[in-house]
Amino acid sequence: MGIGDSFVTAGDLDAERLTTINPDPESVQLLTPEGERVEHPDYEISLSDAEYCGLYRDLVMVRRIDVEATALQRQGELGIWASLLGQEAAQVGSGRAMAPDDMAFPTYREHGVAWCRDVDPLVLLGLFRGTNLGGWDPRAHNFGLYTIVIGSQTLHATGYAMGIQRDGGENAVIAYFGDGASSQGDVNEAFVYAAVYNAPVIFFCQNNQWAISEPLDRQTRIPLYRRASGFGFPGVRVDGNDVLAVYAVTKAALDDARSGQGPRLIEAYTYRMGAHTTSDDPTRYRLAAELEAWRLKDPLERMRSFLYKQQLAEKSFFDDLDAEADDLARNLRRACREMPDPRPLEMFAHAYSDTPPLLAEQRDRFGTYLGSFAEEVAR
Amino acid sequence: MGIGDSFVTAGDLDAERLTTINPDPESVQLLTPEGERVEHPDYEISLSDAEYCGLYRDLVMVRRIDVEATALQRQGELGIWASLLGQEAAQVGSGRAMAPDDMAFPTYREHGVAWCRDVDPLVLLGLFRGTNLGGWDPRAHNFGLYTIVIGSQTLHATGYAMGIQRDGGENAVIAYFGDGASSQGDVNEAFVYAAVYNAPVIFFCQNNQWAISEPLDRQTRIPLYRRASGFGFPGVRVDGNDVLAVYAVTKAALDDARSGQGPRLIEAYTYRMGAHTTSDDPTRYRLAAELEAWRLKDPLERMRSFLYKQQLAEKSFFDDLDAEADDLARNLRRACREMPDPRPLEMFAHAYSDTPPLLAEQRDRFGTYLGSFAEEVAR
Amino acid sequence: MTILTLAKGLNEGLRRAMEDDPKVVIMGEDVGKLGGVFRVTDGLQKDFGEDRVIDTPLAESGIVGTAIGLAMRGFRPVCEIQFDGFVFPAFDQIVTQLAKMHNRSAGNVPMPVTIRIPFGGGIGAVEHHSESPEALFCHTAGLKVVACSNSVDAYFMVQQAIAADDPVIFFEPKRRYWEKADVDTARTPDALHTARVIRPGADVTVLAYGPMVKTAMDAATAAEADGHDLEVIDLRTLSPLDMTTVLDSVRHTGRCVVVHEAPGNVGLGAEVAARVTEDAFYSLEAPVLRVTGFDTPYPASRLEEDYLPDLDRVLDAVDRSLAF
């Protein structure tokens, strides 16, 4: 018996992978890549014109933030940036499906969800610039801190949901994670806990086809949404580039969870259009053709076509939106460049809720030491 | 929404749990509790009379070892003992299904598998007595070391199976684990690796209904064999008290794995008749009625009935077997009592393949220190 | 005053904490109906219900990971790790999440999670049931680490740990669970992060914590017969250390022996030795000596009496210290 007979090897990339992006019968879709509204037996959506426009605005603003951040990284203003390019619909659709007091636990790439939860994009830039480690108040935004250790936050989300069960809250939780993360023990333990306690948590997997350089077949040999069935709760795949479908599927799942039906897994089938981060070079491991194929499924384009075709928005709406996005980008750029570095002794401030005596001593000695240079300079 | 509405709570024990031990349509059975041979569309077995008798002999000998070990613990000869009472068929059936060069990775309770792999029961006693940590050569027996950290060995088994794929071996691997272990991240990561690499490993879960005091519903809300479907490989439940069914199902799975069909999950549905270990008191958490119900499904009794009914063995066979088991027990008892303690400096011997200078120094100093007492006594 | 075993002291302390604050929840393997394998949580599920005393799936990363989530929701989870050797599956959640969450949030998120770990050897157990991993947690910034050694501290310290807003790794000396002492629950306890001189003496300072405190006290009694007057300190807080108490002592004795069961190499004893030497260099008549487990995996239990520091090895170190 050899190895590799029964799974797709990296060498087969072109042949095999391109098939996976064809319209997927397993996947919920409400808007075709061309912007046509289609029906789905299980999921319906009907929003006001303003709401449709609002979703499109979110997509545009979020992409603009992302593009600006990538540029700022190139200019040396950020140490690194993890782009969400291509995943805007998955994030905005799920982010907007949440009720205000639902709670989200993100990875490091959920800038679109952060936008929906009113986290200042500048704070996100600070994290990648190296001026903070997150630092927002999760309670103020119902949005957890960015979590870099893959999969950890799915357990936090599950525990938070167990807390809701215990304090009589009426809300639900979303745990965001990636296709790569699905392999981590923690994520599977979160499935176990959520199932056993019937906790109101939605596991939202953005399957963007890649975990840095590793294609999906290094993590699973069946579609990821089917993982849930092994743990005894429902899983569904949604077209992750279709903001309406993502919104509808997530909203239904959150409603289910809130009404005591327990966990759900949503696999948002999408694509990481950019590099893993600005430090990555995807040309080393994937083909341009794949990218081209996915470009035809762009989440913004299809929503724009929909708005046009359905005449839900005037041209002025699009123009104003562009202007608004330009403003945002300009302000962000300026504010980022002006973002001050933290002061050295701040690193001692939040290691603990108090500062234990030995640590205070360490801080004070370091303060004195730093002061001695100032004196030297002064002298 | 409250908690516990949707899962069985410990308070419902009697009402709910007793239903789960009724004949299970999901489960493969070839021998009824009364010892009648029944057919199964997917699994067949036909052994020689001697082979049937051999399986029964294994069951008897293994139980005798276990009973003797429990007694030795009560007498203070062992620190603790983890009894396999009730699980003999699951272990002997799977152990005997292995080809000689198949490899097994056990937990701490696989005394029946150890028997099938020719590991001296005395060495097992040594582990629970505290004279060794295992210490047999896994290569000599194709039987890994007892593993106490729940679930760890499933990854070792998977890696070993990946090794077989790489060196062109024709063998397969069994990873033993319990119902409790199914919740560990490691076990689920093993499923991921095995599925992705299509490794020739059988995950053999002895679902004995309990993880110390925790009933199955603290680990899962659906039957455990279905976990595999979430990872894309087949799972099957077998009557774990039916040695013939376990043998047939395991053999088929091993054959599949050897022929390149990848991993399989087998859930052997059985019951831990004794305490978790001799340190445990199961009356604190489970009902006598449950035990009684399972006593009717005893794995030895049904095989004995089968042999009788089918007239596969003479009375002398049973008498000789009793005598053989008595001998074994007697020898084991004597040898256990005579088992010498290791000598103090032996603890330094195998920390590393060599003994680094600082450790040698530590050892030598301790030797001198111990020697000084001998001198004192001598003086 | 009631006479309580150390295990019962913990049990009463946990009960008190649960009564005082409805947000306190207990979680772990077998903590419910069974009351834990050491019965430390005995009766609590019966009285506080399954929502507050939670039997978890057999997955330690899950225990700590969900505890973090519960804490973010406003609860004060107390996690039980069944034995020292089984904390490692939870190590990632403890080190990368629990220890860092407060800092990551710039102080916005308190992390009042207590992790109880029965630790140490001497009970004749199989592998992984006798270890002393405290140094690993002490090295991890963001955690606080304590160890109790007697029923009184057990009762009070567990309540103080639960009341703290930082994560506390709470070590319990499992082989002392059945030792008894009078507990006056009305007393005002010492602050959590303080060491305590439990036997004043003039010749050598002996530092110990958890199960080794009794060993150190026994050694002090035995040393008396040889005319050596040992000062014994129960460290109680392992991170942060209470160096004030330690240095005060060493400055007057001039000699120091530190005792723990964990392997010596990069253990807590090393830290104590390094600090004492740095801060009391001119007071030291001898180097700080360490009496510890050996730098091998914990041996089969028939060897543990040789592996573990005992009265004689402490006295041997005292003699060596005095010989400098």
Place this chain on the structure above:
Amino acid sequence: MTILTLAKGLNEGLRRAMEDDPKVVIMGEDVGKLGGVFRVTDGLQKDFGEDRVIDTPLAESGIVGTAIGLAMRGFRPVCEIQFDGFVFPAFDQIVTQLAKMHNRSAGNVPMPVTIRIPFGGGIGAVEHHSESPEALFCHTAGLKVVACSNSVDAYFMVQQAIAADDPVIFFEPKRRYWEKADVDTARTPDALHTARVIRPGADVTVLAYGPMVKTAMDAATAAEADGHDLEVIDLRTLSPLDMTTVLDSVRHTGRCVVVHEAPGNVGLGAEVAARVTEDAFYSLEAPVLRVTGFDTPYPASRLEEDYLPDLDRVLDAVDRSLAF
């Protein structure tokens, strides 16, 4: 002689090990087609195939756990952990299985597994990408721990680690990956578990390893200007320590400063200080001083220059040592 970066030295060393022994396999996240995020395994999958350079699922416990199984089947796995902060999900497999398997088997099972970990800060990264967890592994009996600091050692030490029958945790100074040196691949290397005096000196012994070796050397150069003659030792082996080399040096300088990026509390510096003091008590003119990261979580990268020991902090410690 070829001029190689440290990363390329490792790459060549790995290649050589794979050529020499068909049982050597490399496994980790992105080690294949991408060649690792630092390109240390660049080109190896192309040349040795997917069976020997294995892109694994994103699960570190799985990487180490399956490596243990591969080792039991006769392979010599070399695991890459992508960044220091991501070793923790594998910690249980490393501590309870990898470190103990040989001992559990009474010597029957060799465990020739190498775990490569890029470690340390100074590259302006986000959380978890700049840590120094070596002390945790040093405290774990059954593991050997080394750190390379330059291209030559990178090339030879990685081969020696792979050839060893014990598990070796192999730390690579990530911020020095791009530093170059002449590598004579025909040379006979020093034994793996030896320290090396890389600058002889008379006044103060400075001990460093990994990324801090360069910092220590820079400090020595700067100290020269002040008339201080530092002896610099590259520890290379962190567990077991090479105390012979260290003590020889301290016995003639009488002063010792130990430098690492990891937090000081219960760090490797504590062990060095404790041992040196114990074994060279009468030679010491001053306590062993430690220059380390602070006892806080690793800060946001804009603060890392303050967090990390640098030339000035080493010199400050040297001055303090000389002032005793």
